[in-house]
Amino acid sequence: MYLVGNLSIYIGLAISIFSLLIFIIGIYKQDQRFINSGKGGVLAAFICTAVASAILLYLLATEQFQFQYVHDYTSSELPLIYKLTAFWAGNSGSLLLWSLFLSMYTVMVVFSKKMKGNPMVPYIASIMLTNVIFFFFILGFVAKPFVLLDEVPIEGKGLNPMLQNPGMILHPVTLYLGYVGLAVPFAFAMAALILRNMDDFWIKMTRRWTILAWMFLSLGNILGGQWAYVELGWGGYWAWDPVENASFMPWLTATAFLHSVMIQERKNMLKVWNVSLIITSYALTLFGTFLVRSGVLTSVHAFADSNLGLYFLIFMAFAVLGGLYVLMSRYNLIKRDAGQFHSFLSKESSFLINNLLLVGAAFAVFWGTIFPLVSEAVRGTKVTVGIPYFNAVQSPILLSMLFVMAVCPLIAWQRSSAKNLRKNFLYPSIFAIIAMVLMVVIGVRKTWAVIGYGVIAFLLITHYLEFYRGVKARRKMTKENIPVALWRLMVRNRRRYGGYLVHLGIAFIAMGIIGSQNYDLETMKTVKLGESIEIKDYKIIYEKLDQRKEGINDIIYADLRIFQNGKPLGVMEPEKVFYGNWEQPSSEPAIVNSWKEDLYLVLSAWENDGRATFIVKINPMMNWLWLGSIILVIGTLFAVWSGKYGNITPRYSGSKREVS
Amino acid sequence: MEISVLSMIASAVLVLVCMYLIISPFFKNELNLFQPVIDLTAHDHKAALMTTLNEIEFEHKMHKISDEDYKKLKKQYEVLLADLIKDNQQMDQKEVDHDLLKAVEEEIENELRRRKEEQGRK
Numbered sequence: 001m002y003l004v005g006n007l008s009i010y011i012g013l014a015i016s017i018f019s020l021l022i023f024i025i026g027i028y029k030q031d032q033r034f035i036n037s038g039k040g041g042v043l044a045a046f047i048c049t050a051v052a053s054a055i056l057l058y059l060l061a062t063e064q065f066q067f068q069y070v071h072d073y074t075s076s077e078l079p080l081i082y083k084l085t086a087f088w089a090g091n092s093g094s095l096l097l098w099s100l101f102l103s104m105y106t107v108m109v110v111f112s113k114k115m116k117g118n119p120m121v122p123y124i125a126s127i128m129l130t131n132v133i134f135f136f137f138i139l140g141f142v143a144k145p146f147v148l149l150d151e152v153p154i155e156g157k158g159l160n161p162m163l164q165n166p167g168m169i170l171h172p173v174t175l176y177l178g179y180v181g182l183a184v185p186f187a188f189a190m191a192a193l194i195l196r197n198m199d200d201f202w203i204k205m206t207r208r209w210t211i212l213a214w215m216f217l218s219l220g221n222i223l224g225g226q227w228a229y230v231e232l233g234w235g236g237y238w239a240w241d242p243v244e245n246a247s248f249m250p251w252l253t254a255t256a257f258l259h260s261v262m263i264q265e266r267k268n269m270l271k272v273w274n275v276s277l278i279i280t281s282y283a284l285t286l287f288g289t290f291l292v293r294s295g296v297l298t299s300v301h302a303f304a305d306s307n308l309g310l311y312f313l314i315f316m317a318f319a320v321l322g323g324l325y326v327l328m329s330r331y332n333l334i335k336r337d338a339g340q341f342h343s344f345l346s347k348e349s350s351f352l353i354n355n356l357l358l359v360g361a362a363f364a365v366f367w368g369t370i371f372p373l374v375s376e377a378v379r380g381t382k383v384t385v386g387i388p389y390f391n392a393v394q395s396p397i398l399l400s401m402l403f404v405m406a407v408c409p410l411i412a413w414q415r416s417s418a419k420n421l422r423k424n425f426l427y428p429s430i431f432a433i434i435a436m437v438l439m440v441v442i443g444v445r446k447t448w449a450v451i452g453y454g455v456i457a458f459l460l461i462t463h464y465l466e467f468y469r470g471v472k473a474r475r476k477m478t479k480e481n482i483p484v485a486l487w488r489l490m491v492r493n494r495r496r497y498g499g500y501l502v503h504l505g506i507a508f509i510a511m512g513i514i515g516s517q518n519y520d521l522e523t524m525k526t527v528k529l530g531e532s533i534e535i536k537d538y539k540i541i542y543e544k545l546d547q548r549k550e551g552i553n554d555i556i557y558a559d560l561r562i563f564q565n566g567k568p569l570g571v572m573e574p575e576k577v578f579y580g581n582w583e584q585p586s587s588e589p590a591i592v593n594s595w596k597e598d599l600y601l602v603l604s605a606w607e608n609d610g611r612a613t614f615i616v617k618i619n620p621m622m623n624w625l626w627l628g629s630i631i632l633v634i635g636t637l638f639a640v641w642s643g644k645y646g647n648i649t650p651r652y653s654g655s656k657r658e659v660s
Numbered sequence: 661m662e663i664s665v666l667s668m669i670a671s672a673v674l675v676l677v678c679m680y681l682i683i684s685p686f687f688k689n690e691l692n693l694f695q696p697v698i699d700l701t702a703h704d705h706k707a708a709l710m711t712t713l714n715e716i717e718f719e720h721k722m723h724k725i726s727d728e729d730y731k732k733l734k735k736q737y738e739v740l741l742a743d744l745i746k747d748n749q750q751m752d753q754k755e756v757d758h759d760l761l762k763a764v765e766e767e768i769e770n771e772l773r774r775r776k777e778e779q780g781r782k
Binding site for chain 1: 663667668670671674675677678680681682683684685686688708712715716718719721723724725726728729776
């Protein structure tokens with residue numbers, strides 16, 4: 001296994017370098033045999049990463065502790081699923097996973113039916129291979145997954161208990177699928193510029209790649225938040241941690257890109273902006289990896305300190321400078337034949353505003369994230385900007401984004417008149433104002449919350465009207481019944497209505513965020529057995545403190561009987577787990593879910609006489625946040641689903657070459 | 661460290677597969693797989709204009725654009741489309757039909773009608 005594992009990585013590296021060179025020679029000589037050889041190399045590189053990954057999984061599953069990676073991240077008592085997910089618990093494994101996805105995506109693009117005969121293929125493959133080479137180099141010389149220990153240990157160190165959670169099974173995978181997915185539109189954009197293809201072919205071809213990458217990034221962020229909420233025991237889901245920010249930044253710029261490409265498709269505008277956005281998004285994925293791997297910033301999520309970050313920094317600089325060079329060298333060509341806006345009151349303009357807000361938000365997060373580094377460089381001391389900075393800066397930006405999102409469906413493409421806008425704004429505005437007044441009446445008094453929920457109400461009604469009017473217009477033409485008209489309206493324009501579903505998902509997420517950030521309650525109390533804690537309309541009676549053994553772990557738990565307005569809700573058991581193979585214990589909270597709020601219970605400490613200290617939190621509207629996330633995924637899948645009307649291959653009309 | 665026979669066989673297979681993938685294209689007779697790509701920019705442009713016209717129609721029905729803007733935009737895009745079709749036909753035929761513009765306008769109307777009917781059927 002040692003031989004095959006290592007060989008697969010070094011052969012993968014050699015083949016990738018060979019393929020890159022053979023593609024370049026093939027392009028230069030315009031000889032299809034060279035290009036086909038390069039394509040074979042792309043497939044071979046994928047086989048190598050697949051073999052290496054399969055071997056690592058086998059080693060992890062079969063407890064081969066003579067391998068350092070297996071020893072460092074697993075132990076014999078670990079359930080099989082966590083032995084397997086230890087694949088991405090450490091640096092080398094997670095980078096192998098990244099390489100696997102990257103080489104898989106390269107194969108998918110190179111052998112795609114839609115790209116058959118397309119002269120862009122060798123260029124795209126070369127750009128993606130440059131990435132693959134970088135990762136093989138790291139796996140071969142910096143973070144080797146198949147290192148043997150001098151002696152065979154009888155037991156492994158075990159997996160960090162924090163990572164033993166279902167959320168952690170999917171969170172890294174989805175995040176990597178998102179990160180790596182952004183390499184595809186980046187490669188297409190670069191290839192299009194190199195070939196001097198100034199049309200929107202690359203955008204149309206990568207639409208699904210970008211949307212799916214965006215969905216995986218969204219899922220990665222959400223699952224990360226969900227994991228933090230149920231596993232870290234602090235009652236929150238987002239702490240503006242550098243590593244969280246690292247995955248949020250490319251999400252923001254990719255969101256901007258998804259919207260601005262529509263303007264290029266319709267108006268032939270914003271070409272430079274779009275290429276810049278995809279370069280930025282791609283660079284931010286590398287920047288995120290640099291942050292996680294370098295240890296330059298303190299984070300709960302970071303991998304152990306290593307010099308890996310430096311390699312990522314160098315590669316990121318190479319990618320950004322290369323991308324900018326290609327962009328600038330084609331600048332004059334891109335600027336030609338650009339369309340123009342017909343009106344400031346148009347959907348195009350609203351997309352532009354949304355782009356500025358998204359990029360502004362990304363910059364604010366970037367600045368807050370790197371500020372400790374900047375302050376250390378300038379003043380010699382690391383000054384960390386905390387949650388208040390991010391909340392203060394991001395809240396108005398994100399609220400404005402919600403507003404633009406709400407207004408967008410009311411505005412027509414091309415041109416909207418003030419009169420029409422007034423007419424279309426009337427009912428949603430009245431609805432939103434009534435909603436805000438009602439909120440104040442029922443006791444929502446915080447300004448941000450009232451404004452936030454008002455904007456969300458506005459968004460919900462504008463989106464409802466969009467569906468309503470669409471169905472009505474369709475029925476006028478077709479006489480279909482409502483469900484049929486609604487379904488056909490949506491499937492005939494999946495992108496638009498899928499996008500609206502995503503907007504609704506974001507609105508629900510925002511409801512959860514506003515509720516949980518503005519109306520959370522917390523108390524910390526030490527109580528004796530039989531005593532109770534009261535918070536809001538809950539009464540929590542402390543009934544028992546006990547301990548049990550699960551495998552090599554000792555678990556201390558408390559039984560808490562919960563009442564809400566006198567009505568029994570059952571017994572909950574918050575726990576503190578002491579691991580047999582890990583120094584730090586962890587708190588496993590007990591959570592009572594409802595659509596209104598979560599009751600979040602943490603066993604913090606206890607005394608020999610049975611007294612125990614509990615942290616009790618009320619987090620309003622958390623379920624709305626998770627529901628919104630599900631709607632977001634459904635909307636994205638609906639938008640990219642090919643179906644009868646969506647499976648159209650854009651026509652290539654760019655430069656012609658003898659090889660493809 | 662002992663290296664098992666199985667490992668050696670697996671390694672050899674991996675090497676052979678990779679070598680085959682990169683070398684075999686040089687021994688195949690597919691010297692040029694190039695498929696000529698037809699420049700369909702004009703066709704795409706026409707489709708884009710038709711889509712825009714359709715969209716203007718639908719947005720008008722959803723009361724997002726005023727009657728005045730609707731007429732103005734429709735006319736504007738119809739002229740663009742007419743110019744495009746005219747250019748195409750001029751490229752295709754040397755003799756120019758004097759009633760071409762009228763015919764083009766009819767074609768646009770027919771196409772829009774056909775799309776509406778098609779929408780109706782679906």
